Amino acid sequence: MNPIEGHLPIRSPLHDILAPTGIAVIGASSDPTKRGYKAMVGLIKDGFRGDIYPVNPKADMILGVKAWPSIAEIPGNPELALICTPAASVPGLISECGRRGIKGAVILASGFAEMDAEGAALESEMMARAKAHGVRIIGPNTSGVFNLHHRLNLLALDNVRPGDVGIISQSGNMLLSLALEAQYNGQVGFSTYVGPGNQSDIGFNDYLRYLGEDEHTRVATLYVEGFRDGRNFLDVAREVTAMKPVVVYKSGSTAAGQKAASSHTGALAGSYAMTVDLLKQSGVSVVQHSDEILPVAEGLGLLQKARGKRVAVISDGGGQATIASDRLSEAGLELAELSEQTRQKLREVLFPQASTVNPVDVAGSTDANPSLLATCMEIVAADDNVDSVFLVGMFGGYSIRFAESLLGDEMRGAEAMVDLSKATGKPLVVYSLYTPIKPPALRRLHEAGLPIYASIEHAVRVLSALGERGQYLAQVERQSRERSVTPLPELSAMFQRAQREGRDLFEYEAKQLLRDHGIEVPLELVVRNEAELAEAAQRFGETPLAMKVVSKDILHKSDAGGVKLNVVGEAAMREARQAILASCLAYDAGAEIEGVLVTPMAKKGVEVILGVIRDPIFGPVLMFGLGGIFVEILEDVAFRSIPLSRHDAEDMVEQIKARKILAGVRGEKAVDKSALVDLLLKVSRIADAYPELSELDLNPVIVNSDGYAVVDARVIVDREHVATKESVA
């Protein structure tokens, strides 16, 4: 399957439910304070094209529509029921829906599992009946749904226009807020909205899959408080982002927020930093502020992607060119370096005092001639070094600020920008300080599908999302995720032994696991007698060695005099061994001493940490960071879902703030990044191959310009997991 062109294998059942030819409104009402009234108003006002069947035993007509006393008596064949009645009535109604052939029900009532044990029992009862009758459930406890392209507006929101932004939101207020924002700025329209509610049947991931398939949705936008099956979500997201942008705002970025979220939805929030890393790994565009959701969704919906992160700025005000440069730089975007040819062309059309270095500052050249801005945009868009074009300043307002007579020229400029946007494959993003008052030239740009922003900050977030998406798609096309290795029978047996004995792997076993899968682990020999010492001396030659006592009775080896460093040659080794034995026995006369471990001294380098965890939400995850304070104090770590692609591994190494240290500081050579990337990939493959491996911790690994040395390895064994034929096949 080509992930860009392809379609998801299973068509979501939501297509039928959310585009019904008829709808039963159970609990429809003429009382304006009732939800059953609101929904009727929404359907009627928006001109729902199918049949509406209000169900209410106490009314003949509701808002001019004939009402029916029960579901059984409805004459047509509605696919969807909206249930507005209280929780207790729901299980019975679901059975009735099922008997009437209704395929899906939207259940607004709360008072189910989110409430108490009694509610949970009611929810189970409801689900049992839904399954028995083949009725799919949206909710319960949902804020509702709409599908504006089918004029199905069960929320009765005023003034929402059909468009291409699909929304799934775990907060009804958030949907409302986005709808009001869209109404206010008048640019964005919506396709489908779903409030997942308790997700007792159809869940978050199913809704995302549906938005991925929905032809009216060009961008899927999600407000998430907590994931349930995060691992599956990442899989679905990967499929959907290959086809269209997915924008996620995840709340609970702080401990305070997570506490608030868990009291709201009861969802387990998990580490925010990890969640963000994993979402990005699946191609999701993550926004960090709630007021960026709609601008970013709009921009991605209209422009989809940029080839890269090199932005050309055209500005008619030096101050705002500076602000734009600051924000671009902070967002990890680059100011494109314009070619000499481009600069020459700009010089030909601009005043001498203009700056033709990016950010281009026209310095008054356009005051009497605003369409010249379009010419400048065309010139920079033609430059191979430019991935996207950012117009900053007062375009649209020249005829207001300077002279009305400029309106004609300004409209010509707008027309030229529209032509340019069609001709060039590069995104054009416009910030104008006149955006709030929507002058004609900006209205023209907007009609033609160019996004116009009232905030430099928001425009830059859009440019950043476009660049990230373009780069993501490029690397996804280039490579697939690295395949897992086949588990080795003797290592699977080793895990089983540990499981039987109710213990984790011994360090030497952990190191064996690594070694057998191609990870270089320094040789370690346990010397038990003079003969073994002679043999070890033979093998290590003149290599400086570390020697450590091996005894289950001696925990603090150094305190017991059980460690000798920088030992070279057989004579010194013998002396060191005797000293260690003597000292340890003096320290604890009863200690059972197995022998002395001999291994080469670790080379100097940078300490890094690799860890594998099985996250309860997201499954197996690899963590990488620098050792010591970087992980513990600065929390400067990167996470990726296992298995990693090569790009993922490379990206992890570049992501951490301490990457400068890996690149070499204070005259140190850069570490061998390709060896490090190779190590990350091998660890990922091992974790993928052995489901019995619950956690893995390489801490520290010393990396330097020659490669790496795994100093310590720890593997926690999943005592529950019993390897199946499949997992050892």
Place this chain on the structure above:
Amino acid sequence: MNPIEGHLPIRSPLHDILAPTGIAVIGASSDPTKRGYKAMVGLIKDGFRGDIYPVNPKADMILGVKAWPSIAEIPGNPELALICTPAASVPGLISECGRRGIKGAVILASGFAEMDAEGAALESEMMARAKAHGVRIIGPNTSGVFNLHHRLNLLALDNVRPGDVGIISQSGNMLLSLALEAQYNGQVGFSTYVGPGNQSDIGFNDYLRYLGEDEHTRVATLYVEGFRDGRNFLDVAREVTAMKPVVVYKSGSTAAGQKAASSHTGALAGSYAMTVDLLKQSGVSVVQHSDEILPVAEGLGLLQKARGKRVAVISDGGGQATIASDRLSEAGLELAELSEQTRQKLREVLFPQASTVNPVDVAGSTDANPSLLATCMEIVAADDNVDSVFLVGMFGGYSIRFAESLLGDEMRGAEAMVDLSKATGKPLVVYSLYTPIKPPALRRLHEAGLPIYASIEHAVRVLSALGERGQYLAQVERQSRERSVTPLPELSAMFQRAQREGRDLFEYEAKQLLRDHGIEVPLELVVRNEAELAEAAQRFGETPLAMKVVSKDILHKSDAGGVKLNVVGEAAMREARQAILASCLAYDAGAEIEGVLVTPMAKKGVEVILGVIRDPIFGPVLMFGLGGIFVEILEDVAFRSIPLSRHDAEDMVEQIKARKILAGVRGEKAVDKSALVDLLLKVSRIADAYPELSELDLNPVIVNSDGYAVVDARVIVDREHVATKESVA
């Protein structure tokens, strides 16, 4: 002078210039494309109360106002001239203005010093004439000025309303952008605007002082690309912030932005991080994003300050309560811990499923009863643990979303909030998702001076600024900046000796400087012979010592075998000395060896760095950070203008991200912060007392739970500065 109640000693001449009884518009025009037309329109449309004298030799009337052929022929006594003519004409016109008794001139033309050498000469000529005739200059190359409370609108901006936000902006586009934003959201009004332009006479700092004095300005708002006399700016800012909030947006936060700014204004940008620290030290509210300028200015103008950073959130939607919690936490604010009494009162009015833990989630309790939100606000505002109240959700929209019949109750709620805002000293900040469409209840709140936001992010920035300002004012009231010490004659002589010899201080001199001002520096003795060694052994007793060769010929002491560590007792010292001498002479037979330096081994602890620099813009500045990668790679440092207050010093230690390390990690004890604060204050005093000290670098200082040890000290001497009587007095 009480800094809160007091007034600035000198009244700014700008009061007369910016509130003139008459204005001459030189170069007034009937051509709508000319600036001399725009200005006339602005004055007439806004109803300027004084006399308008268009000056244009070619016209009798301009826009219905009698024109005058020259300045000399004007009949009245205008205080102000607006000069709209090209640069070359300006010097002559200034003389004419002066002869006519005009006190100030606003000069729009560019083509002066910002252009080229010829322009610079023209500017000098203009200034010579201005000084000769006592005419004060705004500009040249200014975007203009307005003083809306005097209906003096020389920019001819439409739809700007008089209000209490004063603005100084180094970008005309930025002013325009703020004016359009204010027009759009319809809440904010302006007092005075000035574009400082080339600042050839009146400068940035004078304008700030004027806004500080101006009775119509409740908050001064500045867009700054670069400071000139930054030290003086900080002084003026300190005086003004004691009276009213000062909001600064400083562009050039990144290298890319600084490059763009310098090509725009030619201003030297300086370190952004340092600038932000110094501005905050002077009580300035720094905003980081351009779209936060107006929201923060508005909020500070209306609400001025909060007692602290403990915020109570009242929300009608769990999702947005979560977002608010995230943003508050990220901004360094706290979710106030509500007292049991407060929670009990909330429980009495809310549904059982409501959460009375902050963030308070009313969970549907207000759906049919929105005025209950005001009741909740009143309950939490009465809690001593609460410094400000943040209402989050759909207030104002209940009558739109639920039922029109709720409008009456919603208006009662708004009225109750207005009453509460008057009764409580605590700021009430409202985010409503209905803000964009301005429903009646929100309009009522706004009329009463409560700021209403359309973005949780902006509302939180306002809460943060209110809390910071409240805490700043509290500490300013408590303490003044620490006074400088008196220079000691022998140390001044030491500096003079170094100056004469054209060198910096020797390390031992630098340490002497520190010691003589009460900083503990470990004892160091240079041992030149056996007798001195015996004497040193006597003094150090059983203290473990470090011994190092002292020789100008041996740079790499360790390589030469010139260092011995952990030496204890006279015999070992003697042996170490002999070994050092032998080894060094073997290393370089010709080396001239002065002796061997003996000092106690540095204790274990955390390495920190203290530095003093004389910044070209901001003058003497103290820098503090952790050693090694923290300064070099992570740039995790704090800056304060010298002299520091005790609060400044304490604040520096708390500001760095690595503060956790000072608090003790991995079982280490916390370092002695009071000793560290004491060290910072002493270094500040020394730098203040000795202007000959150009730079000071204590790197590293080892701090631990027992105190600190200055390991290395370096002092760079200002070779230009000659100590005056004053500076040594």
